[in-house]
Amino acid sequence: MDQSGYESDRIKNCIIKSEVPEICKTEPCCLGIDEAGRGPVLGPMVYGIAYCPLSRQEKLREMGLADSKTLSEEQRESMLEKMKAASDSVGWIVEILTPAYISNSMLRRTKYNLNALSHDSAIGLLQRALSLGANITEVYVDTVGDPAKYQAKLKDIFPDIDITVAKKADATYPIVSGASICAKVARDQAVKSWQFREGVEREGLEYGSGYPADPGTKKFLAGNMDPVFGFPDFVRFSWSTASQLIEKDCVPVRWEDDDEDETKNTGSASLLSFFKKKTEDPRQQKHRFFTDRHLTQVGAL
Incomplete structure (x- = not known):
């Protein structure tokens, strides 16, 4: 799996994909979604999808695809090679989500937790497959969070696709096993080849x-x-x-908000309060969001 794009800049997320098989553009296809590296504190999290025509699903079983967690590293790489050898009927895409992206997303002021981040990555990969011309009619997803809620969310976005979200889907549906293998191989490679710029x-x-x-x-x-x-x-x-x-x-770092909170807790007046105009109505003060960005009210457009 060529990760040269990711290795050149590990701060940015990276998409790696196969070509879309011609048969997947004409025949109805199933698609599986799974991830690798959700729990670790180190390295990226990788989301993967795999897809193939409904008429070729038996071929996936013959390959022996299984949940990547039950396979050794050598077995996973062997399975990926089998999927690549079947490129006339099997396609895949992975998204590598960098540790920096995960941290920045979860620590930003507006709450964006790992479940929401995971859902968005899965939705983006499915949308990408559709945009590339894959004729996806069935989707199977290894759940993140409540399966029923996740399934309803996906169904609302993709109403014309038959969607199944389930626990242990990677062990139940071979197409999800394929996605799991792609994601796990990509993560293992990213971790092993990591170069520390520090x-x-x-x-x-x-x-x-x-x-x-x-x-x-x-x-x-x-x-x-x-x-x-x-x-x-x-x-x-x-x-x-x-x-x-x-x-x-x-x-230790002390932020301005710490001083504001301290003032609230002790009841002491802020030093800035002594410089306010006596006629200034505190209700008319602008929030710092607006002053930092030099935003002013417009009376008329």
Whole structure:
């Protein structure tokens, strides 16, 4: 799987895809959606889709496609090669979501949690397959969150497609197993080939499975934390494992909001209040959002 586009800039998300088989443009097709790397504090999360004509589903079973978590790394790579060999009837797309993107999304002022991020990636991949000309009539999704709510959400966006969202779909539907394998191989490759622009020495470097409870992962986090800048881009800052270490061991930062909150809690007046005009009505004060952006009211257009 060619990840040169991602390796050139690991701050930006990356799409990698196969060509759409001609048969998938004419015959009705099924499509599976799954992800890899949802839980780790290290590395990207990857969403994958796979699709093929309904008439060729038996071919997927003959390939022996299975949930990627039940396969070894060598078996997953072998399965992906089989899917590539069947490029006349099987297509796939993966989206690599960078650790920086995940962190920035989850930590922004407007709440955007991991479930919403996952849903949007899945929806985007399905829409991309349709835009490329794939004739998708059935979709099978390994659920994120409540299956019924997720299915209703997808059905509302794609009313003409028969959609099934289920737990353990990657172990039930071969087309979802295919998506799972594509996503997992892409994530494994991204993690193994990661180059640290912060100067972390790769030789002899170990970071375990990437899951927060892994001792190897904990050791990596503790040993690669800058007191000012925190962690390398390889780390998801939005995970509590990382944020707690930053809170505990990094240089403390005091924000303006902290002073405002302190004033509210102590009942003391803010220093700025002594510079207000006596005739100034506090109800007419502009929110900082507007003043920072030099926005003013317009009386008439």
